[in-house]
Amino acid sequence: MKPLDQKINQYFAGKVVRKDLTKLVKGNAIVPTYVLEYLLGQYCATDDEVTIEQGIQTVKNVISNHFVHRDQAQIIKSTIREKGSHRIIDKISVRLNDKEDQYEASFANLGLNKVPVSDQVAKAYPKLLTEGVWCILTMGYLRTDEKGTTPWVVENIKPIQISNVDLEEYKQSRKYFTKEEWIDLLIQTMGLNPDEFSFRSKLLQLTRLVPFVENNYNLIELGPKGTGKSHVFSELSPHGILLSGGEVTKAKLFVNNSTGAIGLVGFWDVISYDEFAGKTKRTDRGLVDIMKNYMANKSFSRGTSVYGASASMVFVGNTDHTVQYMLKHSDLFDALPRDYYDTAFLDRMHAYLPGWEVQKLRNDMFTSDYGFIVDYLAEILKDLRKEDYTQEFKRFFDLSSTITTRDKDSISKTFAGLYKVIYPNGEISKEEAKELLEFSIECRKRVKLQLQKMDETFLADKVDFSYVDRTSGKSMRVDTLEEIQYANAELNVPEFKEGPLELGTNQDKNPIPAQVEEPQIANNRKFLKEGQVILRDNQTGISYDKLFGDYLEGASEITITDPYIRLPYQFRNLMEFIELVTKKADLENEIKIHLITVNSEEYIEGFKDKLDQLDYSLESIGINFSFEFSDTIHDRSIILDNGWKIILGRGLDIWQKTNGWFDLSEFLQEKRQCKGCEVTYLKL
Structure with a gap:
């Protein structure tokens, strides 16, 4: 075992798992990583090989016997009927049937609909009322001759996510790791081999975690195919949801005017739009206008009522051309749908992650070393959302006075997010703060430079993306990497x-x-x-x-x-x-x-x-x-x-x-x- 893996197991015993185990137990189950690692965390969160072998077999048995494959749904239904009850793993969503005045569950793989659930379940797990949550539950079957009733019964239900974490213990354990070791631990948690990434490439990967740790953070990443842009948002946390960019509506996202039901922003920490790019994609212009207001003000309205929410927005998509081509002939937002190709909308982006710098994933870029059980990290990141580190860089540096308020807020939020991810215990040196601040400035400057190309009115903002060392008084300008490469x-x-x-x-x-x-x-x-x-x-x-x-x-x-x-x-x-x-x-x-x-x-x-x-x-x-x-x-x-x-x-x-x-x-x-x-x- 590598020295880092030994240290990981020493200070986070029971909270880490070997990352290659996920592939060993997944088989053909179409299930997110956090579900599998939740199970692995129950039986394999150790460095003892004998326990790991036994745990793998146990998890395989759980998946084999209880996970519902769509093509075997009828077999599972028959098993429930014959046994009277049976434990299953499925994705569940709940809706209120106002005609019957009861909550009813739908099962993504089992194919059942309108199965009654108690009011207590809906109140205890409100996310069930959105797009659905993976759960472990016991289904019962009670034969009945009464017309209009269903024999299916939800006997008990438990969403798959860790119930509690100790944030202070997590922060205290951080001090036993160097910056490099901690970053490598996080990269391994994401399933990647840190030896295959430069420091900057690791920062790019970790920036994908910022929406999970920072409230109301707006991130866009455009780049080539095959770089894992959407993986983090679909696999790493039960608090994020990945949507197809073309499936979003005002009612689904914000509020349903017919029922008054709050949409996804009221229930999820991160809402990610997959395949967001595509010039010919049809979009709802009214939705764009509501999103602009929400992304700027953290609120949305329904009639005369105004609601607040903290969900972060992430937009990922593929580019159509090389960076050099876009910089010469158009801009880096060139691939977006027409209605989203709007400077007022894009100005709300706190950071533009350069997806073209992220290498396409190869087999040797995945790790077989230890990392956090992703569900454990997800709960830690959720708890860290309550803390504010947006002013921490001011201990060492001041941003240029020419930088606008919106630009400063964007830089501060990116810095704060990376600060929470890499230095959750608050111990950071001046040089380390400089690394994060320069990267944060660059991510916002990339947005501003493209806005200036799209709309000359932005040229009126003569922004100098620089910062001043408070000790020496020296001013340092920050350039994006593509500026340096293609100027x-x-x-x-x-x-x-x-x-x-x-x-x-x-x-x-x-x-x-x-x-x-x-x-x-x-x-x-x-x-x-x-x-x-x-x-x-x-x-x-x-x-x-x-x-x-x-x-x-x-x-x-x-x-x-x-x-x-x-x-x-x-x-x-x-x-x-x-x-x-x-x-x-x-x-x-x-x-x-x-x-x-x-x-x-x-x-x-x-x-x-x-x-x-x-x-x-x-x-x-x-x-x-x-x-x-x-x-x-x-x-x-x-x-x-x-x-x-x-x-x-x-x-x-x-x-x-x-x-x-x-x-x-x-x-x-x-x-x-x-x-x-x-x-x-x-x-x-």
């Missing part, structure tokens, strides 16, 4: 932030430039400069040629220091860098490349053979290649005999994992997503 689509290279560089020295007396905050786009790379490039998580359009190409010209001796050249993808990086050298260097003169790296016993023999083969291959084209292993190096750099030193924050390993041979990014560096890092250029 100059033809050139698309990062620019150095020039001096005067504030230099210190490290242990080797080598100069270290001060950190630079704002990368921009260069207009001329031939004029070589000292400075620094900051690459951001998920940034694309970067290649070794754009970073190093001009600096390699005129160099005949190149020393690469990188402690991690051992795994296949790391060796690929080395080969691609050497390929660049062959294009930039003058091969009529002798070229020397020397590699200094670290290796371990498990890799060293096989890797030495590869390097020897590389030496032989390069010798034939006039490059003298040599290498050495050192146990003391840590820093990463490229030193050139033409007077330049390039300090590499992550070495040559600047890219995230590709999807393999059938992924174009495997062959084209500019199509790969970067890992966040810094590259510094010094004149020696």
